[in-house]
Amino acid sequence: MNEIKKTAMVTVCGRPNVGKSSLTNALVGEKIAIVSNKPQTTRNRIYGVANRGDTQYVLLDTPGLHKARTRLGDYMVKVVNASVAEVDCVLLLVEPIAHVGAPEEALIQRIREGQLPAILCINKIDTVKKEELLPVMAAYHEAYPDFKAIIPISAHTGEGLEELVAEMHKYASEGPQLFPDGMTTDQPERQVMAEIVREKLLLCLDKEIPHGTAVEITRFSERENEIIDVEATIYCEKASHKGIIIGKQGAMLKKISTLARQDMERFMGTKVYLETWVKVKENWRDNPASIRNFGYEE
Template identity: 40%
Template sequence: MNDEIDLGTPAELPHDDFRCGTVALAGRPNVGKSTLLNALIGFRLSIVSPRPQTTRHRILGIATSEAGQIMYVDTPGLHRGAKRAMNRSLNRAARSAISEVDLVVQVIEAGRWTDEDEALYDALVEQKVPRLLVINKVDLAKEKATMLPFVAELMTRHSFDDVYYVSALKEKGLKDLEAGILKRLPVQPPVFGEDEITDRSERFLAAEMVREQLMLRLDQELPYATTVEIEQFKDREDGVAEIHAVIWVERDGQKAIVIGNGGAQLKAIGTAARRHMERAFERKVFLRLWVKVREGWVDDETMLKKFGYTD
């Protein structure tokens, strides 16, 4: 049996039982929500890194099939101890997203249920919508024999409509999950066209692709002191997308690290980001990067709004 998702070819006119709705993918940081979103829509939309709190924005990913249209919302990981304005903004965005959906999918890591998972569950039960539990990373679980007792004990204390076991990275178990989601969505026409995969612009995605490289290439806490702003995005007459981006940091020392010896680090970040852009945008990209300092931007509500961090 092939567990890989098959979105099929959507009908030109939806049939009478065509379903359409919005689904929040919720979970504590680093449980694999973004990887799951990308696997479900068949496109690398949400950026991924091994670091927690990689996702900072609400990302909408759209999967359309003959059976229906699922609008997945990848939310920032809800986390405790939010001391900085940035973290409080991410928590507000996550809570706002789960309050406006038809169904919530709580994603956890196989064999683990933490205090953060519990706090998120408490927030989810306030929403009067169906709740599904997704056990992710089952391929990495060392003691698979303990998985069923773990879930059984979990379900005695928590109320979910169903449980699904998946490996987002290996794209396993996704067809069953998709079917379980669709049958709980309302019967209604699609909201987006059959070829649309997100409501986000290429400009937004370009900034995220640069930020992804910062998350992957910079050490320790430095990625959390950076953000990316697109100053220019235009299509030239020769068909090339010309993109100018600013990487903002909090201190001069961080700027030097991002640039690297002789500009080597910044060049590597730009080269990798450009390649991802060219694959996603399906055209050549000319990318220019600058690094600028803005002290305390992570705690500045005005700057956070300027950089697109809103509820």
């Protein structure tokens, strides 16, 4: 294994559902951030760690920049704004659409104010023809001519990722290794377990219900035979939502739990015994104490 001699702190930012967590997972080489096709999946800033050659890249995966409608939403926007500062470079991730929207304009303004090196990553290029990328590049070059590079990528297929790493390497600086070998995220294991459950809620439930859920790991312990016991409580905002999450004869909760357990076992590399409960906590997204209790705090 190469000795780490350089580090690069890189913020990955963009609008909701543009593929920030998928890109972070792809660069790290394993799933450390949850993904779904629903916006505002990521709520906290998550550090992903990738060692390539003599360089350690620390990737800050941020919530999508959106118009906040709750105190939780306010917190998520603050996380984005705080992350686009004091890093070595910023990756602005966008979709292959030849229009610079309000979220992108706001992030470009933050980049301009911070005078930060910025790389434009056009994601999801596996969904369009190559010639469709030229007007996208032109639109963003006009909006901000100072991008250090414009790199088309696909976080899904891996296309363009080596070129992206080579570009990020330009902003690495001499310095000690920040995270030890084998560590791929700063998230404690309890938090990863909670996020895995929340991802399955997003996957299995429709409309607003999963966005009104939070997950608390009330037990995380390892037996002598390496089996891990996890107890998770799912909080929702309405009694009617609780019934939907549990489902007929418990079918939906069983499905969510089974999918979560399988991902937990892959992450931990051992057998996991998971128990889940559902409780109602009305309007928790607008309650500062509840937001802090669920780990969303400055």
